[in-house]
Amino acid sequence: MTDPHALTQAFCEAFRCHPAGIAVITAAGAHGPVALTVSSLISVSATPPVVAFSLSARSSSAAALLAADTMVVHFLRYCDQSLAQLCATPGAQRFGDAEPWERLPTGEPRYTRIATWFRARVAGTLEQEDATLVTARLLDGTACPPAGTPEAETLVYLDRRWHRLGQGAGTAA
Numbered sequence: 001m002t003d004p005h006a007l008t009q010a011f012c013e014a015f016r017c018h019p020a021g022i023a024v025i026t027a028a029g030a031h032g033p034v035a036l037t038v039s040s041l042i043s044v045s046a047t048p049p050v051v052a053f054s055l056s057a058r059s060s061s062a063a064a065l066l067a068a069d070t071m072v073v074h075f076l077r078y079c080d081q082s083l084a085q086l087c088a089t090p091g092a093q094r095f096g097d098a099e100p101w102e103r104l105p106t107g108e109p110r111y112t113r114i115a116t117w118f119r120a121r122v123a124g125t126l127e128q129e130d131a132t133l134v135t136a137r138l139l140d141g142t143a144c145p146p147a148g149t150p151e152a153e154t155l156v157y158l159d160r161r162w163h164r165l166g167q168g169a170g171t172a173a
Contacts (some may be wrong), residue, residue: 003018016159017158017159018071018158019156019157019163020156021037021039021076021154022038022072022075022076022080022084022157022162023037023038023041023053023073023076023085023112024036024038024039024083024084024111025065025072025073025074026071026072027065027068027071027080028068028107028108028109029061029068030064030067033096033103033109034061034094035061035087035095036055036061036088036098037084037088038053038054038055038110039157040052040053041053048138049138050123050136050137050138051073051118051120051135051138052135052136053073053133053136053137054095054131054133054134055132056130057129057132058130060090062093062132065134069122069130070106070107070108070122071107071108071119071120071136072110072117072118073107073118073120073136073138074116075114075117075136075143076114076155077115077153077155078155078164079153080100080114080155081155081162083099083111083113083114084108084155084157085162086098092170095109098115100112100113100149104119106119115142116144117142118138118139118140118141119140120136120137120138120139121137121139123136
């Protein structure tokens with residue numbers, strides 16, 4: 001049987017070297033708007049459109065997001081790195097003058113300079129010891145293609161740092 005501490009270390013090392021796209025999730029909380037940066041966003045289904053992401057129990061925004069019925073999922077690009085950092089910083093003022101935002105007619109906060117975003121309704125949750133997996137069905141929103149090549153615009157998190165995918169990073173299949 002594998003030592004639990006060694007397994008945790010191996011897990012952390014594996015995911016430290018596993019690049020992930022970045023999103024910011026926002027919701028209207030009972031005490032004001034909340035936001036957090038996630039690198040765990042995945043597509044679950046295209047018909048109907050459903051996404052999933054993980055919320056750490058250590059996040060100060062997790063409880064408010066779990067209490068919300070709806071939220072906004074913002075897909076970040078490399079130029080949005082400052083927003084990713086803001087929403088990943090504990091105790092930061094996420095809804096002040098640093099980033100322009102508005103409330104949608106349905107009440108959710110949305111960062112206005114993010115071109116690709118979707119309003120979503122929580123479809124289900126799965127609680128684990130230190131995290132909750134959330135599935136959310138997309139209700140409306142918009143996807144704007146990047147002005148340049150997608151890889152030049154993409155923001156990824158790898159080895160505890162923000163990165164832009166390089167030009168010609170891959171080949172077409």
